[in-house]
Amino acid sequence: MISATSPGELRIEHLVKTFGPVRAVDDLSFTVAPGRVTGFLGPNGAGKTTTLRVLLGLAAPTSGTATVGGRRYADIEHPARVVGAALEATSFHPGRSARDHLRVYAPQIGVPDSRCDEVLETVGLAPVAHRRVGGFSMGMRQRLGLATTLLGDPQVMILDEPANGLDPEGIAWLRGFLRYLAGQGRTVLVSSHVLSEVQQTVDDVVIIAKGRLVHASDMAGLRDLAGSQVMVVSPDAAGLRALVARRWPAAASPVDGRDGAVLLRDVSAAEVGSAAFAAGLELHELSPRDRGLEDVFLQLTAEEVAA
Structure with missing residues (x-):
């Protein structure tokens, strides 16, 4: 019997990814539910980014599947309207304004320029929309990167180490923003190698090491292990x-x-x-x-x- 899959559900099933003799992901299975923030955790080199790259169609699985709402990323007709992803620090032209940066991506996604203003407002950058990105702080650049992922109003957000380089104020803002996204019913998957960065934000945790699952539960289940x-x-x-x-x-x-x-x-x-x-x-x-x-x-x- 095939279980129903909700449009925003992420499902990794028996995923294996090898690079020559290296088994980066090893029979990994877990699901990520809509309306919740899920922390995807593990040490550096655990296989988190490789898993996300397979999920986003940037790498082919050796075996197993990785799907969004029951579909492979490559089979989604307008992927940027379904999934917003940031797997690494976004590159910005230092001479462009924040609004012009977004206007480069808007036609590729198929949204009007007015959407650029909406997402700048959402991430708190509307007052500096016409400032050049070259003068932005790390926190402002992170916000602009998030604005870029939101252009298509996606149901799913996949963010790889989004707190890297942020000061305490920036981390506090990010926590509130992720909760805001989940409160809208979106699926939010956030990777990190430091639990303390996300433990006050996430509802669920998926922990891997050496490409294998070592724990998956809600935060209450993880706290129970502490005893x-x-x-x-x-x-x-x-x-x-x-x-x-x-x-x-x-x-x-x-x-x-x-x-x-x-x-x-x-x-x-x-x-x-x-x-x-x-x-x-x-x-x-x-x-x-x-x-x-x-x-x-x-x-x-x-x-x-x-x-």
Whole structure:
């Protein structure tokens, strides 16, 4: 039975892409839903850009498929009206104004010059529409690149490392803009090699390493992997070991070889404190040490690289 595909859904199915002996993408499968911001994450060299290039018809798959709304990019009649993509820093003629830059692309896409003014307004560049791009900051250039991808009013936005080179103010603006696009029902796929850049923005995450999928879920699912941890330190090392062996034998990790110190996973400080009190065990430290999402991301990708 063939499942229905929504117009803006991105679907990667058993994708393989090799370059000679190098397997850049290795049996990769995932979907990206409309109306959500999806973070496509992995270390540099994980295969993110190669996957996006195959999705956009810039590289042929060795095997498997990559489709937009159930169609290959090459089969879309007016692709710029369906997909807006920015895979690398856009080149700008420094002597052209922002509006004239867009006017070069408008007839190729089949939209009137008035659309150039609309997208400049959308990205906040209307006040500088007639300024030469050569004097633009990195953040303004990024906005102009996004305006270019929006010319055809596409349902799907694919952005490769869009936060590169942005200052904190620019990153904050980008987060709000991506949420705005998803709020319009668009499909937004954003690649990054740094989870912290996108974790406050994305709804879903797809994490790859060495071309293979290592995790796919919503952000709540990724947070669940972080779990909770508590640091326990006691002057009675033998007593602490006995308590841990009795109550939480599978949840303990040593702490840098320190005798009388242990890190417990998925156990609350209140639970440990109550058990220690009942056992008459003196504690010198009992503190939550929740693992950050960046640690989870690094662990997931490191495990795949080491495999």
